[in-house]
Amino acid sequence: MLRRRSLHRLVLGSTFALAALVTSPASAEDVWSSPYPGMSLLHRTTPDPNHVYVLFTDLCAPGVSIRATTSDERQQRTSTWAGARDVEAAFNGDLFSYGSYATFGVAMGNGGIWPDTSDDDEKGFVAFGRNLTYYSRPWGVIEGIPAGATEAVSGLRPMIFDGVMRNLDDCDSIECELHPRTAMGLTRDKRTLILLAVDGRQGDSIGFTDKQTALTMQEFGAWNAFNLDGGGSTTAWIKGQGIINDPSDDAGERVVANHIGIHADGIELGAPMACNEDPIEELLNDAHELDGLGSTDIDADGKSDVCIRSSADLSCHASGDGGFGDPIVVAELSDAAGWAEPDNYTTLRMGDITGDGRADACIRANAGIICFVATDGGFGPEVAGPPLSDEAGWADPGHYTTLRMADVTGDGLDDLCGRGPEGFSCWPSKGDGSFGDEIPLLREDGEREMADAWGWNAPQHYGTLRMGDLDFDGKADVCARAVDGVYCWRSLGDGFSPAITGPSWRDDQGWGNARYWSTIRMADIDGDGAVELCARSSASFFCQRFDGVGFGPELAGPPLSDANGWDDQANYLTLRMGDVDGDGKADVCGRSNTSFMCWASTGEGFSEEIPGPELSDLHGWYGHRYFRTIRLVDVDGDGKSDVCARGGAGLDCWLSDGAGFPTYVAGPAWADAQGWGSPQYYMTFRASGPPPRHPSDGGGGGGGGEGGSNGAGGGPSGSGGNGSDAGETDGGSGDGCGCRTTDEDRGARGLVALGAVAAALVAARSRRRTGTHPRR
The missing domain is CATH 2.130.10.10 (YVTN repeat-like/Quinoprotein amine dehydrogenase)
Structure with a gap:
């Protein structure tokens, strides 16, 4: 289990552990921050040029919970929906119809499944509930939202399933072209949620292809990952900072169908919602x-x-x-x-x-x-x-x-x-x-x-x-x-x-x-x-x-x-x-x-x-x-x-x-x-x-x-x-x-105190493959 050089249970609210694990490509500039307990945010600038934003959330951190959009909350800008839900972070969700603002895949929020959405063998979803984080099986299979789930967000064009990246060299024009991208992924133990937003169609950020998006998600430890709606819909929002990326539409932030939000204010603690059984x-x-x-x-x-x-x-x-x-x-x-x-x-x-x-x-x-x-x-x-x-x-x-x-x-x-x-x-x-x-x-x-x-x-x-x-x-x-x-x-x-x-x-x-x-x-x-x-x-x-x-x-x-x-x-x-x-x-x-x-x-x-x-x-x-x-x-x-x-x-x-x-x-x-x-x-x-x-x-x-x-x-x-x-x-x-x-473990201080320990654990894991073994 813990052999791989991955993000398996290493977020722990600490940017130090993640920074020790994620290696920047040559000439890339990484800036890390911890906007809220249980969250680590990376802003990467590359010479392509591109601006990449990645939010890591420890789903087992105290007080962390997931909230997705209900059917009657559809058709809102991400920032508007997030402010009304009082979440600490939010990203845009699934692809959707401009006529009805129904999502292309199944959607669920606050325990209610949207009535006018459906699944097919081209899509998949991530569902969350008490002690539950679930990633649906490979495309080509249709399955229902599992019992106990209260939130679900779907995506199109799978990139990674069970650690294996899909062949993205054989692609259509949209997949192979450079565009703004939004993606969602989970680590192998399903205890770290990874949300990515890449700006595009702009002079200082040209965007990613699907393959670039997949490789980046894999680099960041995603064991499973898929695309959310990209293009002008790509939006990443943090409470207190507002929209942290630069949406590509001329009019600015786009109205979208659904969203995924994260509660993690460090005040309302208690057991996390979706800490997956392992x-x-x-x-x-x-x-x-x-x-x-x-x-x-x-x-x-x-x-x-x-x-x-x-x-x-x-x-x-x-x-x-x-x-x-x-x-x-x-x-x-x-x-x-x-x-x-x-x-x-x-x-x-x-x-x-x-x-x-x-x-x-x-x-x-x-x-x-x-x-x-x-x-x-x-x-x-x-x-x-x-x-x-x-x-x-x-x-x-x-x-x-x-x-x-x-x-x-x-x-x-x-x-x-x-x-x-x-x-x-x-x-x-x-x-x-x-x-x-x-x-x-x-x-x-x-x-x-x-x-x-x-x-x-x-x-x-x-x-x-x-x-x-x-x-x-x-x-x-x-x-x-x-x-x-x-x-x-x-x-x-x-x-x-x-x-x-x-x-x-x-x-x-x-x-x-x-x-x-x-x-x-x-x-x-x-x-x-x-x-x-x-x-x-x-x-x-x-x-x-x-x-x-x-x-x-x-x-x-x-x-x-x-x-x-x-x-x-x-x-x-x-x-x-x-x-x-x-x-x-x-x-x-x-x-x-x-x-x-x-x-x-x-x-x-x-x-x-x-x-x-x-x-x-x-x-x-x-x-x-x-x-x-x-x-x-x-x-x-x-x-x-x-x-x-x-x-x-x-x-x-x-x-x-x-x-x-x-x-x-x-x-x-x-x-x-x-x-x-x-x-x-x-x-x-x-x-x-x-x-x-x-x-x-x-x-x-x-x-x-x-x-x-x-x-x-x-x-x-x-x-x-x-x-x-x-x-x-x-x-x-x-x-x-x-x-x-x-008093330290009642909130952010207890989580941050574990940063050095987590970094040490990363080093200990890597030693096994570089020649240090139990003596026998």
């Missing part, structure tokens, strides 16, 4: 958390410790009485040694591979897995693990995101498992940091299971791989969701059983949507030592119990429904399971727009809400670099899962007392201002376990879990307070702030 990003960030099997207890004291990778090393901080200790480092995992690539740094897994109770660290280098065994007060030297190399196909996210550490042999040692191009396998730990021979998962016909050839290399399928002990035999079993539902395979120690048919969570029932499949969990909700399968559907959260042959009826959970706002990625991606009350049963927690909350398991369902920290939208917790770090872990060793999360000033934890999270504990100062808000660092935050203890063990309740947050607290940068969710129906009350806070 299942790969979800797996890069959270794959290590999905099973709740691992541990970060590096000193075997029964308390979860915390680890994270910086530019210099991997550092772990042991949990102690009332806080965390000094860092214990693995210096080999630095950026300088090549570890800033996602197919390396996101593969960090922690678990006990030697059986001494200490959490060891394993990670994938270009040539294969390497591990560092925890010792008394540190980590030992590197030990080679299975050869899961780039050459063998493990640099593909469909493979490296499936790496798991789980005990499949039942010997008390965590083994290494994962799905490669040929299928799923495990490598048993030998107890000395090394691993034994591969144990493949086989089909009944002897072929490898979960292979790419069987259709498993799609995130909605490989992304559902989960491991847990279904039958309480001490061995971790494996489950995953195929097109027609879930299948499970019991571990036999030296192999796996034939497939067991699980719940029918099928693609054609909507389970191919990330807002559902990404919530699949394996957790022991009844305390019997065997895990259940749990997930969130459009209606609620629920679990199903394995009976030795198949899975029983649904055990109802809290109403985490789409209607209650839980289809928002900043909510459903925070679902965590852990034992917050110490009774040996896994409870479920999640972040609404107003706070974090938990529901305790009764064994047959879930109880009333347990209030947690106020990790609200109001205080910025909708930000990916914050909510994605929420963890449920037992940091004080009392058998109850506590809440930890990285805010703008560092790590914050809240201790569970079984009924809430009243005690605040400050963690390491992993602050945004020091660069910790960059993906290659916050995505490596590890905090898990210890594994749940059951009452039958004589140790009270269980304290382990995945990631989560709950309890009293404020935002990553701001004091505590109440927020709101969709309709406020899934909200919960908070108990105030007990955390270290700043």
Whole structure:
């Protein structure tokens, strides 16, 4: 995903990151500015001569939303329409009829589709909605506007689709001639909107051909792009500056049919409207958390410790009485040694591979897995693990995101498992940091299971791989969701059983949507030592119990429904399971727009809400670099899962007392201002376990879990307070702030502060292809 030299998630409101990425052609003059938070504007002057204006908008920046023209707002100048809509930027839209001012392609504004427009196989569109940015498929296909979209703008003459530029050498007179041009494009992850306007038909700006327009959009990172209406219609407008280009009509700005506008005033913040769901990003960030099997207890004291990778090393901080200790480092995992690539740094897994109770660290280098065994007060030297190399196909996210550490042999040692191009396998730990021979998962016909050839290399399928002990035999079993539902395979120690048919969570029932499949969990909700399968559907959260042959009826959970706002990625991606009350049963927690909350398991369902920290939208917790770090872990060793999360000033934890999270504990100062808000660092935050203890063990309740947050607290940068969710129906009350806070991330200052980090990330990405690699 993040290998390409592209604009993938690098706008972040910073002109510095973009200027570092976009290289000016010889003799061109580039002038960058940041007119509003989340926007970067380039004015390029070339010797042709030409004046080129490019507006980059981070669709995931706080408060950014898209507004297109409604049918009854048609036939207005861009500046007039933009002023009336109070947007911060606007460009002209689609080609249109001068008779009716109907657009040539479909148009939609504020939730209403224009009645007198239609699509055909010569056109395409971009649609926007909550958590949705959609680019229609290649021309020659007619498709409807997707459900959930509220805004749509169409274009003619596609230029780029899925990174491939159309052949524009074979063109008609209009395409090959120099004219003013307007174009719209999206980066590969659909999280950066690129709008371009080129002046033409004038002495100081002659205009572009279609090919020049396409090449320029490609240079600026467009993965998909098409023409909007050009010629005299070309208009780019910025609030406070007015029309920034020079429309070519003698009369000045032209009346056009429709427009695309952007709200980004930096005052009305809150979750962005059209931050597109990215299942790969979800797996890069959270794959290590999905099973709740691992541990970060590096000193075997029964308390979860915390680890994270910086530019210099991997550092772990042991949990102690009332806080965390000094860092214990693995210096080999630095950026300088090549570890800033996602197919390396996101593969960090922690678990006990030697059986001494200490959490060891394993990670994938270009040539294969390497591990560092925890010792008394540190980590030992590197030990080679299975050869899961780039050459063998493990640099593909469909493979490296499936790496798991789980005990499949039942010997008390965590083994290494994962799905490669040929299928799923495990490598048993030998107890000395090394691993034994591969144990493949086989089909009944002897072929490898979960292979790419069987259709498993799609995130909605490989992304559902989960491991847990279904039958309480001490061995971790494996489950995953195929097109027609879930299948499970019991571990036999030296192999796996034939497939067991699980719940029918099928693609054609909507389970191919990330807002559902990404919530699949394996957790022991009844305390019997065997895990259940749990997930969130459009209606609620629920679990199903394995009976030795198949899975029983649904055990109802809290109403985490789409209607209650839980289809928002900043909510459903925070679902965590852990034992917050110490009774040996896994409870479920999640972040609404107003706070974090938990529901305790009764064994047959879930109880009333347990209030947690106020990790609200109001205080910025909708930000990916914050909510994605929420963890449920037992940091004080009392058998109850506590809440930890990285805010703008560092790590914050809240201790569970079984009924809430009243005690605040400050963690390491992993602050945004020091660069910790960059993906290659916050995505490596590890905090898990210890594994749940059951009452039958004589140790009270269980304290382990995945990631989560709950309890009293404020935002990553701001004091505590109440927020709101969709309709406020899934909200919960908070108990105030007990955390270290700043104010920077509530607006433009927080975004601009990330500029240097983003520029560093650009440099780190380019190093991979210029000779700097993880040493192995």
